[in-house]
Amino acid sequence: MIDVATALDSLHNGYSSTIVHCDLKPGNALLDEDMTGHVGDFDISKLLSGGDGMAQTKTLATIGYIAPEYGSEGKVSISCDVSSFGILMMGTFSRKSSTDDMFSEELKIVD
Incomplete structure (x- = not known):
């Protein structure tokens, strides 16, 4: 996980x-034969070149791993x-x- 964070x-x-x-999710955090972590699948990645460090989009990511502001407002x-x-x-x-059932109702991680 340290490699993915890096x-x-x-x-x-x-x-x-x-x-x-x-779209960071388990399927995009990859391990090689030396167990070194890598990030893959940049299909919906965004390049932010504006001064405010934010962009607006209608592209969605994977349910359960998407940030609330991205999922609800596209930020x-x-x-x-x-x-x-x-x-x-x-x-x-x-x-x-x-998306496990244990995270339903009050225990939801994301809406």
Whole structure:
């Protein structure tokens, strides 16, 4: 998971324009033969070049891993990836999917 966090940091801070993955989920956090983590599938990623570090889009990501502001309003920022990473970490440690029945009603992680 540290490798995935490092990859996200590189996307967010390593280039002149910020890259937001927009669809971080278990299927896009990949391990190689040395168990090094990588981030894949950049189909819906966004390049943020504006000064406010945010963009508006109608592209949707995976239910259960999408940040609330992205899902409800289409607002894309690095916070979206941070939120998805947190949900990914929760799933890693709890061994539950973010759409598992245990997260219904009051225990919902995201709306």
